[in-house]
Amino acid sequence: MINDTLQNRRWVIAGVFSAFVLLYIIQLFSLQIIETKYKSGAESNALLKKTIFPPRGLIYDRNNTLLVYNKPAYDIVLIMREIRGLDTLDFCRSLNISKSYFINRIAEIKDRKKNLGYSSYTPQIFMTQLNSEDIATFQQSLYKYPGFYVQNRTLREYAYPNAAHIFGSIGEVSWNDIEKDPYYKQGDYSGRDGVEYTYEKSLRGKKGVEILLRDSRGRIKGKYRDGEMDEAPVAGSNLMLTIDINLQKIGEELLNGKIGSAVAIEPKTGEILAMVSNPGFDPSILVGRSRSANYSALLKDPTKPLMNRATQATYPPGSTFKPIQALVCLELGGITERTLFGCNGKNSTPIKCTHSHGSPVTLLNAIEQSCNPYFWHAFRSTIEKEGYGEKNAIFKKNYQAWIDAMYSFGFGHRFEDSDVYEQSRGNIPSQKYFNRYFGETGWRAMTIRSLSIGQGEVLVTPLQLANSMAAIANDGYYVTPHLNKSDTMLLRRHETVVKKEHFPIVDEGMWRVFEFGTGRYYKINEVTMCGKTGTVQNPHGKDHSLFVGYAPRENPVIAIVVVVENAGFGATWAAPVASLMMEQYINGKIERKELYDRISTTVLNPNVKKR
Amino acid sequence: MSKRDSIQYALDWTTVFYFILLVTMGWISIYGASYDFEFEGSILDFDQRAGKQFIWILTAFALGGAILLIDHRIFNYFAYVIYAAVILLLIITIFVAPEIKGSRSWLVLGPVSFQPAELAKMATALALAKFMSRYNYRIRNWRDLIPLAFFVLLPFGLIILQKETGSALVFVAFLLMFYREGMKGLVLLLVTLAVVLFVVVIRFSISPIAEDRGTWGMVLAMGIILLIQFVYAFFYTRHRREAFFLMGGTMLFAVVSVVLNKWFVVNYDYVALGIAGASGIYWLFVELFKRYRKYMLLVLITFVSIGFSYTADQLFNRMLEPHQQIRIKVLLNMEDDLAGAGYNVNQSKIAIGSGGFFGKGFLNGTQTKLKYVPEQDTDFIFCTVGEEHGFIGSVFVLIIYWLLLMRILTIAERQREDFHRIYAYCVASILFFHLMINVGMVLGLMPVIGIPLPFFSYGGSSLWGFTIMLFILLRLDASRLERGR
Structure with a gap:
């Protein structure tokens, strides 16, 4: 049998087993008997890793004004084993807490179901994020409470009560975060939204480690290897934002008492100069111990102050869509600069005109007077110009060209290469959408006529709308709107499909709005301005008031969008807000004090909390 | 029923004694x-780990007793069925298991969770034993080898998919059993050679000989390959003249390249590769001209080893996850990362x-209780023994x-039956592998691979898995005195 010869292999296997057991016994001998550094008598045989938290990066505005900085905060930490002879009443008094709070908190710490990693030997957090006033008396009498320690941390502090949506806030990390990024440990803080979230990795810096020696009862006996293995914390990198805090502040004041938003962009660079969303809140209320209470109050507020309307709210653009519509129709050959269409005023079909002016209308007049029938005709001749074709194929091809042109202005999608947190997509309705809704051949230009005047299914965010104004100001391209004032962001340049030659006429039309049209009351002295108002029907009540524009007409430095929800005519509310903001940015101050006072004190929605 | 047939008489009580002791x-x-120290809970407090383990131990005893009452032929007849059932369980686990500490290997049934991978070892052992005990089975026959590979690789792959790399590695242990059943000893030597080359290349690839002159890793690896050639020629084929030619040539080239380095930049990596490769070709010529069959194997080993040495770096960087790379680097003293990955092992030591x-005495170990040692009651349980x-x-x-x-x-x-003997070797191999890796890890001699210490570590799944495996063996063994088949 073959096994007879193989039987001796038993001894080889037994030899392998024995060799490893012997090897391990030798290693045990060397660790436990020869090596002296591990000897039980040695006092210093355990290491304690103490984390040193780095200060978070500071945030500045475009003019190097400090916006967000750090203030010291303190955690009170205890080691249960080391607590001796505690005068509980005295302790509670020094921290200004009740005795029942103290008893509850100790019970919570000891409860292993809630506090999984509990050990009476390791530091446990007793109270967090106390400020220096809270801790002052306690720190003086700390010697009376053995077993209690104070751990330093930092909290955010804000120089201005503004721009909360841009900054975002900092909160405790979740288990999910810890699993995704092992940098975080339980109890750490990280940016939850806004730029604090987007730039978390550079703002947070790098935690340091101090390795301390402890004796067998857990007492600290100094630094391990004289601190040779310690790692110093690396402070977070500072961040310079593109916003102008004065403009941001003026914007927030002007929208006081109203629901709405304003976005201002520097056209050449795509830098966001201001991004206002009202109602907002003071960013400092989401810091420290009061964060959770304030957060849930904001969450319950029916006016949704936590929402950044500038990037998350979507509106039909209404008449503010007309400049873009004109450009796209010119590019796709639906109209030329000399095309005329008739307007029957209030009797026009299928879309009425809301303004009174002569007929037929030129493109320039149509923009200036916001003539609805003109844009309906232009839209139709663009997508219908070659007829419908077999199964509407030609029509659909032209409609797709229109969609693509709209996409090239930044509508219908998020700015994926932007650092702006939480954007909405908006909507440029697709062929698929209409096919599903009306059937494959069931829709024509007539069916989707609302799109021609920026109503119906088309939805845009204020940020997208502002970006499209930057594209017009730049005669055909935009740089992705962004918040980080860094040159690398400027490389994210996108061309629109519209050729440069089509822009001057739209530019002139928008200039006429300020000279002769709906914007004429809000001109700034000695500045040539271009703009367009919009009064947008919506199912949620009174019309939204919109304004888009840029200034000066030659070499524009600011493109702006203002939306005031349920406020009525675009010219009444949005236009003055935008005009005042442009004045602030271009002239550095506001001379129309009367207008400013009137707008900033008017309350259109009584539910909006005053700050 | 004679006395010889009764289970009390035939049972191997020595093994049972070791089992209970462990x-x-x-x-x-x-x-x-x-x-x-603060809580001073009782050993029978069922909210604590020890109390829970007590329940697991009692149920494991019951389970072992039940196995002893089953007819021993059942395990042979149903070996494939058991294997198939466990494989099915492994597949289901991949899809339904929640993610716990990065792996998807735990089936959660109400308050109890179970790791099917612990059963896979026993089931694979049964299936292998059954297949290899077939009439006229030859392990050196290719056609008989493929099913073996299948039996081992299927659960191996499924456990890898559950991200339990440690548990999957245990299947390497079957090599020892294969060896006992007739696999060429050369395979074990080659596996050892691969491990040595891998360690040498990884460990010394960071130590350059001089700037632009190559690294010690490659030179040492090539040196090992040359040494194997020399030993092979000198002792195995007894062509001692050729062996000395080889040594002389190597020395000459080495000296020449060192001297040349005074004037030119000579990369020793390529010198070593050149020498090892040239000697491989030299053996090929010896083989062809002398028609001496034994050298073909040496030529093959030489070139495969050279290829392996040159890809080891890539294998290390691409096949292993970053945390696994760090564990190996810490073991090889390439990184003294006491604050990070090296922390566990350092604390354990x-x-x-x-x-x-003599130890600090029962319940007086402070290092483990201060929670410096991670996983102190599961993978690092041996620490407590060492300290107390x-x-x-x-x-x-x-x-x-x-x-x-x-x-x-x-x-x-x-054992009189092959099935029994093969199964017994499977059990021995698996227990040994666990012991080797687990204790080696705790003592800082093996990389950190999270597998439990059999019968010792906290956890129902592993205790049950090992108990079932051992008691099936005891049941099979107890049947040896029965007459007839």
């Missing part, structure tokens, strides 16, 4: 590891070292394991 010591150690000769019971206690535990392994080998060799 389980009890494990239980006491778990109590020690999770003991808190400190805890064991602080135990000294010292050198004496640790050696005692190791000796018990050694006695158990030797006992299983004795049991294996006294």
Whole structure:
């Protein structure tokens, strides 16, 4: 049998087993008997890793004004084993807490179901994020409470009560975060939204480690290897934002008492100069111990102050869509600069005109007077110009060209290469959408006529709308709107499909709005301005008031969008807000004090909390 | 029914004694590891780990007893069925298991969670034993080898998919059993060679000889390959003249390249590669001209080893996850990362070292209780033994394991049926592999691979898995005195 010869292999296997057991016994001998550094008598045989938290990066505005900085905060930490002879009443008094709070908190710490990693030997957090006033008396009498320690941390502090949506806030990390990024440990803080979230990795810096020696009862006996293995914390990198805090502040004041938003962009660079969303809140209320209470109050507020309307709210653009519509129709050959269409005023079909002016209308007049029938005709001749074709194929091809042109202005999608947190997509309705809704051949230009005047299914965010104004100001391209004032962001340049030659006429039309049209009351002295108002029907009540524009007409430095929800005519509310903001940015101050006072004190929605 | 047939008479009580001893010591150690001076909980407190383990131990005893009552032929008849059922369980686990500590290997049924991978070892052992005990089975036959690979690789792959790399590695242990059943000893040597080359290349690839002159890793690896050629020629084929030619040529080239380096930049990597490759070709010529068959193997080993050495770096960087790379680097002293990955092993060594000769005494270990040692009641349980019971206690535990392994080998060799013997070798191999990796890791001699210490570590799945595996062996062994088949 073959096994007879193989039987001796038993001894080889037994030899392998024995060799490893012997090897391990030798290693045990060397660790436990020869090596002296591990000897039980040695006092210093355990290491304690103490984390040193780095200060978070500071945030500045475009003019190097400090916006967000750090203030010291303190955690009170205890080691249960080391607590001796505690005068509980005295302790509670020094921290200004009740005795029942103290008893509850100790019970919570000891409860292993809630506090999984509990050990009476390791530091446990007793109270967090106390400020220096809270801790002052306690720190003086700390010697009376053995077993209690104070751990330093930092909290955010804000120089201005503004721009909360841009900054975002900092909160405790979740288990999910810890699993995704092992940098975080339980109890750490990280940016939850806004730029604090987007730039978390550079703002947070790098935690340091101090390795301390402890004796067998857990007492600290100094630094391990004289601190040779310690790692110093690396402070977070500072961040310079593109916003102008004065403009941001003026914007927030002007929208006081109203629901709405304003976005201002520097056209050449795509830098966001201001991004206002009202109602907002003071960013400092989401810091420290009061964060959770304030957060849930904001969450319950029916006016949704936590929402950044500038990037998350979507509106039909209404008449503010007309400049873009004109450009796209010119590019796709639906109209030329000399095309005329008739307007029957209030009797026009299928879309009425809301303004009174002569007929037929030129493109320039149509923009200036916001003539609805003109844009309906232009839209139709663009997508219908070659007829419908077999199964509407030609029509659909032209409609797709229109969609693509709209996409090239930044509508219908998020700015994926932007650092702006939480954007909405908006909507440029697709062929698929209409096919599903009306059937494959069931829709024509007539069916989707609302799109021609920026109503119906088309939805845009204020940020997208502002970006499209930057594209017009730049005669055909935009740089992705962004918040980080860094040159690398400027490389994210996108061309629109519209050729440069089509822009001057739209530019002139928008200039006429300020000279002769709906914007004429809000001109700034000695500045040539271009703009367009919009009064947008919506199912949620009174019309939204919109304004888009840029200034000066030659070499524009600011493109702006203002939306005031349920406020009525675009010219009444949005236009003055935008005009005042442009004045602030271009002239550095506001001379129309009367207008400013009137707008900033008017309350259109009584539910909006005053700050 | 004669006395010889009764289970009490035929049962191998020695093994049962070792089993009970290990389980009890494990239980006491778990109590020690999770003991808190503050709470001073009882060893039977069912909210604590030790109390829970007590329940697992009682159920494991019941399970073992039940297995002893089953007809031993059942395990042979149903070997494939059991295997298929466990495979199915492994597949289901991949899809339904929640993610716990990065792996998807736990089936959660209400308050109890179970790791099917622990059963896979037993099931694979049964299936292998059954297949290899077929009439006229030859392990050196290619056609008989493919099913073996299938039986092992299927559960291996499924456990890898559950991200339990440690548990999957255990299947390597079957190589020892294959060796006993007739696999060429050369395979074991080659596996050892691969490990050595891998370690050398990884360890020394960071130590350059001089700037732009290559690294020690490659030069040492090529040196090992040359040494193998020399030993092979010198002792195995007894062509001593050729062996000395080889040595002389190598020396000459080495000296020439060092001298040349005075004037030119010579990359020693390529010199070493050149020498090893050239000698491989030299052996090929010896083979062709002398028509001496034995050299073909050497030529093959030479070139495969060279290829392996040059890809080891890539394998290390691409196949292993970053945390696994760090564990190996720490083991090889390439990174002294006491604050990070090296922390666990360093703390573990400190805890064991602080135990000294007699240990600090039961429940007096502070290092483990201060929670410096991670996983102190599961993978790092041996620390508690080392700290509280010292050198004496640790050696005692190791000796018990050694006695158990030797006992299983004795049991294996006294079986009349191949199925029984093969299964017994599977059990011995698996227990040995766990012991080798787990204790080696705790002592800082093996990379950190999270597999439990059999019968010792906290956890129902592993205790049940090992108990079932061992008691099936005992049941099979108890049938050896029965007459007829």
